Amino acid sequence: MAMSKAAKLPEEIIIDILSLLPAKFIGQYRCVSKQWCNLLSDPQFIKSHQNIHAHKGEEKLIYVSWFCELQTITFNHNPQNGIDIISRTLNLQQLSNSWVSVAGSCNGLVLVIKREEAKYMINPTTLEYHNIPNFDLALPVPGSCSMYGFGYDTLSDDYKVVTLSYYDSFDENEPAITDTFVDIYSLRKGLWKRLESSPYDHPLSDRASGVLVNGVLHWLVCRTSPYSFLIAAFHLSDEKFLEVAGPTGLGSNYSLCNLVVLRGCLCIFTGIGKDMDTVTCWMMKEYGVKESWTKFTITEPNLDRSMCTLLCSVTDDDVLLDIDEELVVYNMKENQRRDLMVDASLIMYEARTFMDSLISPSFVEGN
């Protein structure tokens, strides 16, 4: 090859530079050359790319729109110190838009549910997707309720999907089965297995998917005797439930509460407070430390008698709220809402944050 004026970059620097590129730019560079294609598809590169970008905290939101489409939202800071919201509809080739909910997100992979409980693992950045087969022992649909969870188990370097399901209709002539079945799917092995039934009651709500913090999936659950609420924590490595102590100030009634992750911390919030224009939220600043639960409130005249959901943190001081299906960014420092340029259509069911990554959803042995 003819030498030109500029020095030629050694491969190790090219790798360093490409690892710093945001995931969305990487795909096209696979057709620069065969060497780049191999390099950028190498699982080792994809993993180290993910590790570099995981801490940059550039989160996006993914949700199912009214039209059963998957949409993403990107937050852009504009020069007027405001935040622009840019929404985009995902176009997954060959998959029809009959999405029901977004049930979990981890390392750029998102678990989405279609009608009839069909489960897909997608990467909203690379638009790759993978169908998760149904479990032979899965409960019949209709006739049962299912909740989901999705996360990464560092110990076995595996992504796992958890379903919690129970019968919702009983034949009067048959003895009722009241178990909540816990099934787990390993992406690496491509296999389902059934674990011991859950020791808790799992109330089904609109926002029933497990909330992932610290590699642990969290659900708000009830204990039957004596009847009480608690936060159940499903550990993906040993595949067992433990409990997380909730905030003392919240009392014992979690029935109007929801879980969410803000700035990487587990939070519990009440959609409707004692004062109708206030959302109360507790944040567990240090995971597993009961004393670290810290309370804050969001007061907003618009909240009056509305259903309000905390969706995610946008910056250190801003949170995104869904107030009666309107998106509002609320600045906690100034205690007021920001003006928004919103072109997003209304949110339905659950929204999840995700980060751009190159991780492939068809994660199999050796990948």
Added chain:
Amino acid sequence: MASSTTGEKKILTLKGGDNEEFILEESLVLQSELLKNMVKEERVSSIPLPSIKSKTLVKIIEYLKKHAELTPSNKEEFKNFEKEFVNVVLEELLDITVAVNYLKINGLLEFCCQAVADRIKDKSVEAVRKIFRIESDFTPEEESEFRKETPEAFEGDLDDTTN
């Protein structure tokens, strides 16, 4: 070694690719792992660096001087200097990056790689090939097939310039 007493600073000469000589304090070059080892092990007073253009070497010495003066109070000023430092044409930035990698100046290498990444992220495939001087070994058929398979995951228009 014996001649070096406090107050009297050791001097070192770096020779760039075009034989231009740069005289600087030895303490400055210790930021480079490569030069540090040369100075420590071989006790040399002149180091030839034929693969590095003088223009690039001037920039790097400028950085070493600024970095040596870095204190908690002039952090802001240093950040501005860093920003200006990489604000050069892309070809020059790549030269600096290659030289910094060779000299093993670790902090600066990361900074340069990030600067290159920021500059190339919205470039078209053709522009990237030119920048990295890579010739495509895909046949036109393979490439068009590839582009069809790679879904439109990208936002915005791509830049064809190589600056």
